[in-house]
Amino acid sequence: MERSSPHRRGNFSFKNVNISGSSSIDLETIGINQNGPELGPALKNLKFKGLAGDFRLVDGQLQSSIFEILNVNGRGERRIGFWTQKNGLSKRMLDETNSTKYCTLNTCLGPIIWPGDSTYVPRGWEIPTKGKKLVIGVPVKDGFREFVNVTFDPTNKTKELTGYSMDIFKALLNELPYLVPYEFIPFAMPNGTGAGTYNDLIYQVFLQNLDAAVGDITIRANRALYVDFTLPYTESGMSMVVPVKDGRRKDAWVFLKPLTWELWTTSVGFFLVIGFVVWLLKHRINEDFRGPPHHQIGTSCWFSFSTMVFARTSLSSLLTVQQLQPAINDVNHILKNKQNVGYPKGSFVYGILRELGFDDHNLKPYHSPEQLNEPFANWSGNDGIVAAFDEKPSLKSFLAKYKIM
Structure with a gap:
């Protein structure tokens, strides 16, 4: 059985096939378009904008949209x-x-804003979706800024944090397989001065007002009761620095110091032997070694003397090498004579010096290397200090700038 409908422009007619015995969902039951030859040219020029973009055909091929x-x-x-x-x-x-x-x-492409309002591509499997940053406390101090240096700009109310400890912290974060957002908070008063000691800073971490603290913080037993420390990255421990004295002689006869009497006797003996050998070989063929006896003796001695004096020796190096010795070798000597010593203000070093037996009037605090160098310059006077106690990294930084004699 076949059925067709009249052809009209703009409409499509189908020739139905016999569907007896077939399922209504069979593909063979679909009608055949009577206007197939006109369908191709119609679709070739068809263009429209859909949900996926512009729809258009070029040479029978669907073109990708923008x-x-x-x-x-x-x-x-x-x-x-x-x-x-x-x-x-x-x-x-x-x-x-x-x-x-x-x-x-x-x-x-333009910049992508990732979850957490970050422009950095998240690393690892965990993405900071809440945008919470670690609050890192940083100590603020006047001197020894090679490790931590906080600079405030009152104009635009910004701060710059530099130093060896800060570089170590940033380098470690860059090695992590995921992104850790953080924010440095200087442990300071509104006027920019320090808000307390290192113990006070650590206690703020214990109270969870800070997530962590970064700086030249020494690992101490009492501090380890409140917080956990990372592995040390600098030499730790307390040390003492004292002035030095030069043990060299300063008089005009210092060149005679390395010459003993045995060396003098040997030198004079070789001096005479060389002069005699030269005269014996030269007086027959060289007119300079002839004449009166005193002339021959003088010429021979002068030749021997010139070979010894003008020859290059290592005597000068023995006289120019500094022979430096510490002015004080023992802490007990300082305690016995009740001499002044320096210590960094606000440091745990003060408690150790008090335990050793130092009196308060003999303890002179300092804030910076410059303040430490001034009393050392007058170490033999009443206002000076004969020694300074501090952590090894700080003392090495001080000795790199100043030479105490």
Whole structure:
């Protein structure tokens, strides 16, 4: 059985096939279009804009649309670029005549805002979705800024943190397989001065007002009761620095110091032997070694003397090497004579010196290397200090700048 409907322009008629004995969902039951030859040219010129973009056919092939790339963050979205089959990725819409090279890099797109309002690509499997940053406390002090240095700018109310300890912390975070957002908080008063000692800073970590603390913080037994420390990255321990004295003689006869009587006797003996040998070999053929006896003796001695004096020796190095000796070798000597010593203000060193038996009036605090160098310059006077006690890294930093004699 066949049935057809009259052909009308703009409508499509179908020739139905016999469906007896067939299922209504069988593909063979679909009708045959009577206007098939006209369908191809009609679709070839068909263009429309759908949900997936522009729909168009070129030479019977469906052309790819221009895809818009969106950055979705939370409930908002922002356009960061486009993708086309010809140009690849681009920040702006490009037409067909554009000759830009094909780009597949993310640099061809606008900046992407990742969860947590970060422009850095999250590393690892955990993405900071809540945007919570670690609050890192940093000590603020006047001197020894090679490890931690906090600089405040009162104009725009910004701060700059530098130093060896800060570099170590940042380098370790860069080695982690995931991103850890953090924020440095100087442990300071509103006027920029320090808000307390290192023990006070550590106690704020114990109270969970700070997530951690970074700086030249010494590992101490009492501090380890409140917080956990990382492995040390500098030489730890307390040390003492004292002035030095030069043991060299300063008089005009210092060149005679390395010459003993045995060496003098041996030198004079070789002096005479060399002079006699030279006279014996030269007086027959060299007129300078002839004449009266006193002339021959003088010429021979002068030749021997010149070979010994003008020859290069290592005697000068023995006289120029500094023979430095510490002015004080024992702490008990300082305690016995009740002499003044220096210590860093606000440090645990004060408690150790008190336990050793030092009186308060003999303990002179200092804040910076400059303040430590001044009393050392007058170490033999009443206002000076004969020694300074501090942590080894700080003392090494001080000795790199100043020479105490």
